[in-house]
Amino acid sequence: MFIHLITRRNTSVGVVGLLTLCTTWMAFSADAEPKSPPKAALIEALRDFNGVIGSWRGIGQVKRGSTQGAWQEKADLIWELKPKSTGIRFNVDEGKEWKTAILTYDEAGKQFTLTANLPDDTTRKYQGKFEDKRLVLEGADDKKDVHRLTLTMLNENRMLVLFERRPEQQSFFTRVGEVAYQRQGTKIAAVGGGGPICVVTGGAGTIAVMHKGKTYYVCCTGCRDAFNDDPEGILASYEKKKAESK
Template identity: 50%
Template sequence: MRKCCQTVVGLLCVSLLFWSLSSVQGEPEKSASTAGVKKSASLPPEIKQALSEFNSLIGGWRGVGMIKRNSRKGAWSEKAEWVWKFDPKQSGIAYEVEDGKFLKSALLSYDPEQKTYQLATILPDGTKRDYTGALQKDTLVLESQPDAEGAVYRISIRKLNEKRTLVLFEQRNQGQSFYYRLAEVGYTRAGTRLAASGSGGPECIVTGGAGTIAVSHKGKTYYVCCSGCKQAFEDDPETFIAEAKQKAEERRKQSQSR
């Protein structure tokens, strides 16, 4: 009996030892497989360049909407904010509206294959509507697909200057060849900007827009343009610092070649 018990105990010890060794050997493999899973929030250069055309929109705005231009009848006030959004599934520039009559929110993105801008919107009643379009001089013109009744909607976003932007809403019914005005929102920038992009002031290290928010990494100060860029930088500062250095080097070479 004693010999039998010793045999059983011995087998148990060997099994426990084998299990322990297997666990220890398997741990590095698990760590190696999970290393580097986190992906940078940085956008492909072509997409970032296309969306950077709208860096001047980043920030908060106060808007006055009018059904008929220069008429207070049916007019309303709203607030809006444009913020860069970095997400593996949905990246672009988010457009959030408070007290809006025609929009609740939207996401502006760019399709590099089709060379078109996309605007995915949510209306005040929760309905979703997608637009596609292009930049025409200083105005981004986007059209929807026909709805169930054949109506097509158009949004035109026009930058007047650093402090003024107009957003025009239009509709074209089935069988019509022209658009008629639904409303227009005139936006005035809320607050001030440190600098306009390219003016010599601080630049956003993530998008190249006007730097308005200070961030730091390893004791050095950088600037970003919005909360979305701040989050992206804090998630992966090394990538954006490297991209900024590369961009600065390209600028230096271009200036020397002139």
């Protein structure tokens, strides 16, 4: 009987030890798994917005052509390439209509989604389509008023963002404000104009990065971070896409 109890105890200890070993191995394996590259489909869906990446200075007007209530703001647009968040990040300084936002693409709904953090620290979700160089998005607030945001890409160095609102009982939108953005600094070459290409998104390469003694280019700090996290995966994806385009 005594020997039998010892045997059972040793067996239990062995099972616990084996489970502990398996759990430790699984945790180590999870940590050791290679990082997933940014979602290529989402990057491709947002490719038309490569031209807006960079730093901008904006002049906001409540009424076009009037200085009454006008303001100035700055905006930095970068790629955000995280496992659970792939899109274009807007960081706005001194903005009256928004503070930050991220533009993504809903693959299931086949539409763009912009989630904005507003000056009062609430969030608003807009959804819509991109047509004829205009991104038109709509979203409702707690009062069921519909807000419309229209981003118009005039060229590589200029864009407009129009904010409008339609109360629940109203059939038309009224203007809330508009920001005219001008790219800061000197002009850059248009995408595809013969300059360096971002190996992450295919946009205009403006930042040099190194890997194994070779120089590559990315378009923003978000792409730089993604490249540094997984240079082999990024370059493999880039070379594959380049080969497919030939």
